[in-house]
Amino acid sequence: MDQLTRRSFLKRAACLGGGALLSQSPLLSLAQTNPQAPPAAQIKPTLVAVKGKDPYGSTLRAIQELGGIEAFVRKGDRVGILVNSPFKNIGASVNPEVVLAVLEKCFKGGAKEIRYLKDPHRGYWERSPRSGELATVIKSLKYESGDHVSVEIPGGLALKDARVTKDLRECDVFINVSITKHHDGVRYSGALKNMMGLCPFSTNSYIHWGTLKLGWYGDLNHLSQCIADLNLIRKPELCISDATTFITENGPYGPGKLASAETVVASTNPVSLDAFCCRFLGLQPEDVLMIRKASQHGLGEMNPDRLRVKSLSV
Amino acid sequence: MMLWILLAWSTPLWIPAFSEGDEPKPREPLLRLLPLESDLKGWTLDGEPQTAEGIGLFELINGGAEEYVKEGFRRAVLTTYRNPGGKRINVDIYEMASQEGARRIQRKKAGDKGKKVFVGEEASMEDYYLNFRKGAYQVTLSGYDTQQQTLEWLLHIGRLVAERIGASP
16 A cells, blocks of 8 residues: 555544544534533534635635634645546536635645646636736646556445555645536535546546446446545545536536536535535435445535534625 | 456447448548638637547546447547637537437437527537537537627537538548
């Protein structure tokens, strides 16, 4: 197994252990009802949903409400950011305004380097009216090296190992920026599915075709399990989902009918984020098999009623 | 893991059999179907067009390739045109093994919701994109806004592509 960095290993162990514990209801209930606990106003939310006309401003606010970028990025950190941005059709890739807000925050927070873990489509940044103003931020980015390494997944049920970008293990902080959108087969794409962006075509082909059933979506159970397994490799420190404007059909590539929820959602947990965001496509978390399977791995809470959600408008 | 990769790459079993007679001429360069910049009043190609053959389409458009491959996809060229004001229009041309395959893809992508327009043999315009079919080709053009001017350019570029398909040797 390839070595993850020490810091990421410790974080991963803490996250997996903590996730497994918190997914059991008695402890969570205890935390919610403990009379010694600080008043509700002082407890940080686990998920923030910011509605507004300006995706850039909404993203800044969402990060702030989760404790500010300093809660995730320390001075000198190398940040890896995985953005769903390879598709040129509108509503099929994250709005670049959302990404620019995250990048700017990371640099201001002292990030030494930001590695863009999956290259965007050509012309992506120019879709943002802020691309000129933030040209230095864009120029400072390092893009994917193209090198992949094999990583074993000890807890994986369908995916026992995977090839993932080598850059992932070289970052201290991992940020997952997804778009909430329709996706053929699995119905919904968000943070969990976005992890496939770390893998080369060979691994993603296995995830789709591994049981040799016909079709890219011939075995949804296998596909969903593999996505859940893939998320065991490394849990992001911060997850953001763009639910501003997104396709509601013909996903993942589009074009298709658009919906605009004008909302940016942030969380420290990809399962909770997806469980919350699938509502924008009219789905319940239990309708999306990969969310259920990731939750069964102990990766996060899928019942939105049990999350500390802060919703606001800007 | 290697076995299934080889199987998957060598024989996509769900591809329907070739329908002879309406098959496009093999190996004609697809790039020839893209409108010339000289016909586009300031619009220029935004970088090199991308091409794919067979299941290589999955590498370009991910799961979006599923329906095409099912219906007998052969080749594609995907590109973007850009005007001096920075507007972009995407043009994706898919060559299918048969007219029937292209027709099924057209129905799947366009449905029956869009506005009928005259481009190729069947065409449908939605808020910001246009789907049409001509012969064994299915073509999708998309913009980034719903302005009338953008829709007019979608139609104009679409018709140029349709003409070039019609002029195929």
